[in-house]
Amino acid sequence: MSTCKFQIHPEPLDLFDLIPDSILLLILNNIADVKTLGRCSLLSKRFHSLVPQVQNVLVRVDCVISDDDSTSSSSSASDKSRGGGPFSSLLRLLVGGIVKPIQAIGQLLGPKRSTILAPSPSSALSVHNNNTSGDDEQHSGGVTHHSPTQVLKNFDEIKFLKIELPSGELGIEDDVLLKWRADFGSTLDKCVILGASSVIHPQIVASGNVMNDGGDDNGSIPESFYTNGGLKLRVVWTISSLIAASARHYLLQPIISEHKTLDSLVLTDVERQGVLCMNKEQLEELRVKPLSASSASKRTLVPALNMKLWYAPYLELPNGSVLKGATLVAIRPSEQAGQKDVSDGSWVSSAFEEPYGTAARMLVKRRTYCLEMNSF
Amino acid sequence: MSFSKTIMLRNYDGETFVVDEVVAVEPQTIEHMIEDGCANTSIPLPNITSKILSKVIEHCKKHVETPNSNEKDAKADLKSFDFDFVKADQGTLFDLILAVNYLNIKGLLDLIYQTIADMIKGKTPEEEEEMRRVNAWVFSCFVGVTCLYFKSKKI
Numbered sequence: 001m002s003t004c005k006f007q008i009h010p011e012p013l014d015l016f017d018l019i020p021d022s023i024l025l026l027i028l029n030n031i032a033d034v035k036t037l038g039r040c041s042l043l044s045k046r047f048h049s050l051v052p053q054v055q056n057v058l059v060r061v062d063c064v065i066s067d068d069d070s071t072s073s074s075s076s077a078s079d080k081s082r083g084g085g086p087f088s089s090l091l092r093l094l095v096g097g098i099v100k101p102i103q104a105i106g107q108l109l110g111p112k113r114s115t116i117l118a119p120s121p122s123s124a125l126s127v128h129n130n131n132t133s134g135d136d137e138q139h140s141g142g143v144t145h146h147s148p149t150q151v152l153k154n155f156d157e158i159k160f161l162k163i164e165l166p167s168g169e170l171g172i173e174d175d176v177l178l179k180w181r182a183d184f185g186s187t188l189d190k191c192v193i194l195g196a197s198s199v200i201h202p203q204i205v206a207s208g209n210v211m212n213d214g215g216d217d218n219g220s221i222p223e224s225f226y227t228n229g230g231l232k233l234r235v236v237w238t239i240s241s242l243i244a245a246s247a248r249h250y251l252l253q254p255i256i257s258e259h260k261t262l263d264s265l266v267l268t269d270v271e272r273q274g275v276l277c278m279n280k281e282q283l284e285e286l287r288v289k290p291l292s293a294s295s296a297s298k299r300t301l302v303p304a305l306n307m308k309l310w311y312a313p314y315l316e317l318p319n320g321s322v323l324k325g326a327t328l329v330a331i332r333p334s335e336q337a338g339q340k341d342v343s344d345g346s347w348v349s350s351a352f353e354e355p356y357g358t359a360a361r362m363l364v365k366r367r368t369y370c371l372e373m374n375s376f
Numbered sequence: 377m378s379f380s381k382t383i384m385l386r387n388y389d390g391e392t393f394v395v396d397e398v399v400a401v402e403p404q405t406i407e408h409m410i411e412d413g414c415a416n417t418s419i420p421l422p423n424i425t426s427k428i429l430s431k432v433i434e435h436c437k438k439h440v441e442t443p444n445s446n447e448k449d450a451k452a453d454l455k456s457f458d459f460d461f462v463k464a465d466q467g468t469l470f471d472l473i474l475a476v477n478y479l480n481i482k483g484l485l486d487l488i489y490q491t492i493a494d495m496i497k498g499k500t501p502e503e504e505e506e507m508r509r510v511n512a513w514v515f516s517c518f519v520g521v522t523c524l525y526f527k528s529k530k531i
Binding site: 015018019023027028030031032033040 | 474489492
């Protein structure tokens with residue numbers, strides 16, 4: 001055999017018969033991808049009984065359906081409906097009408113059904129469904145739609161769950177950098193946001209540039225922060241990141257309440273624009289103390305916040321990239337201020353992967369500006 | 377050349393393999409046996425064939441001999457060795473799993489699990505279709521998942 005193709009031998013020797021369940025389970029844990037595991041559960045009774053015991057699961061979401069879409073598929077009717085006020089109107093309220101257009105999630109994909117893009121190969125399968133919504137399962141174009149919550153019902157012992165959205169919720173221009181990482185318990189625990197109005201990559205940076213200026217320590221934020229709508233932009237970044245994070249948190253409730261064995265939950269997107277994390281203690285906190293929802297929209301209430309901000313008009317990273325208008329914001333609920341040692345900045349600099357981890361470490365050395373925000 | 381202790385491994389086929397101690401202790405099972413003083417003559421491995429045992433020894437040797445540095449070349453070399461190592465046919469791979477599981481060689485075990493997992497993941501739609509037809513009696517509500525969606529608010 002020149003190719004490593006897995007073949008089924010229903011009559012002759014099945015290689016998997018050679019290995020004990022414990023090893024097979026380890027292999028399934030390595031697979032992690034929920035669609036592949038679904039197909040695996042087809043192979044035999046043995047696989048069918050082992051797949052629910054997999055502890056390490058990765059859900060790659062193919063498409064995001066806009067909440068406001070009233071023609072959503074009926075198979076989703078069993079999920080709680082999640083209507084909500086559009087985010088953009090909130091923004092308009094806060095920043096007086098001059099807002100960078102934030103792409104509606106609904107625009108992230110084409111038609112709401114049938115010919116949806118599933119990036120992974122998909123075949124037209126009909127489904128025997130033991131779900132109550134049974135026969136009205138969507139079959140448009142041979143593609144069936146399921147929500148992560150439904151799909152995850154098939155697992156009993158998930159410990160490590162990662163869900164990956166197809167893209168970040170925040171529509172930003174190509175040049176702009178915006179990344180957030182938020183940790184939640186039953187409410188926001190901490191959040192770090194890194195933004196830059198433009199990123200110049202190593203190949204394009206000319207040599208002999210302006211040095212990293214250490215001389216803006218005259219007691220106030222440099223002028224460049226305010227010009228060109230810079231301040232407004234940063235407010236928009238901060239608020240939109242917090243809204244995206246709290247919306248994701250809200251949507252995770254059914255999954256968290258159903259899977260009590262969870263030790264770690266990560267909700268990210270393919271571009272890694274935003275990462276929401278919950279560890280074991282935080283998950284338990286949410287089960288014990290339910291979240292407060294924001295009144296207008298389906299997202300978790302964001303508490304009153306203390307924020308620390310660092311800014312550099314021109315930041316050159318070791319790998320040669322340059323961030324212009326680099327801004328780092330570290331956010332914690334005001335309540336926590338007295339409890340933890342706020343001078344420990346390790347959670348800020350370790351929030352992002354390289355090269356942005358280094359950017360954060362460089363930024364925190366600069367002058368810190370403190371801000372506060374009300375709950376929303 | 378310094379004198380290095382060697383260990384004798386006697387396997388299922390009755391063959392004996394002589395390996396340096398430093399290579400022989402890669403498998404934790406053997407390391408424990410040596411510590412417990414059971415390795416005076418030869419270590420019996422009755423459930424492992426010669427073919428598999430020699431492959432395992434080859435892997436252990438390579439990993440012991442490669443300096444544990446962060447040097448890119450060394451790492452790349454090791455990586456390509458591992459890549460070729462698991463290009464074996466399925467039968468060998470599965471035999472390897474059992475042997476390596478018994479011997480408890482963590483690095484190699486992870487490598488093989490990952491390889492088999494990748495094999496399973498890389499199915500074409502035609503192969504899946506065949507799987508489904510063969511096992512149509514299996515009912516599962518998420519077997520037919522082809523598109524995962526997530527409902528979220530507009531931002």
